[in-house]
Amino acid sequence: MARDVQITFDCADPAKLAAFWAEALGYRLQDPPGDFASWEEALEAAGVPPERRNDASALRDPDGSGPRLFFQRVPEGKRAKNRVHLDVRAAPDLEGEARMKALEEEAERLVSHGATRIERHEPDPPLGAGHIVMADPEGNEFCLD
Known part of the structure; x- marks a missing residue:
């Protein structure tokens, strides 16, 4: 079930x-x-x-x-890296430079709403499509994928 x-x-x-x-x-x-x-x-x-x-x-x-x-x-602050995180699927059907451009645009938009950009991972075919690691306003990591 x-x-x-x-x-x-x-x-x-x-x-x-x-x-x-x-x-x-x-x-x-x-x-x-x-x-x-x-x-x-x-x-x-x-x-x-x-x-x-x-x-x-x-x-x-x-x-x-x-x-x-x-x-x-909760009374305590965040202390360590998340063991589970969300992937925000901002460019699921795009590849290469078009994908990274869409992810960059979404990263800029979310930074304007309080997110922090952590790092960009370039595409690495055949398995790595590229993504951007971000953090929400309280430091919880998530990826733009």
Whole structure:
């Protein structure tokens, strides 16, 4: 039996990191529960104190095909390289210079939203198509592939 998958990010600022990944992936903030018009309204009604209203955030793929992304506040900072990372498929059908040009354009766009560029890996046929290693605003590594 296939299972739904949720990807969880431990972070310092769930709202900020969710906004970055929404921009990077074309996802959107999960709708508030019930008939609430906003998360602020829902959290107020639930009695969540203002200082706890950024403890978590979640994103959904608008098409419903991708996994839910969940961001939870943790007290400790990132300490080491990720053992698992996301590959953002920014140029899956392109090769060579056209592929790297598309990846460079996406890297520039994401840097303007708070990402950091780490390094570029040139195409190395037959197995290496080329990619760019990036980090999100809290230092979590991901690849533009």
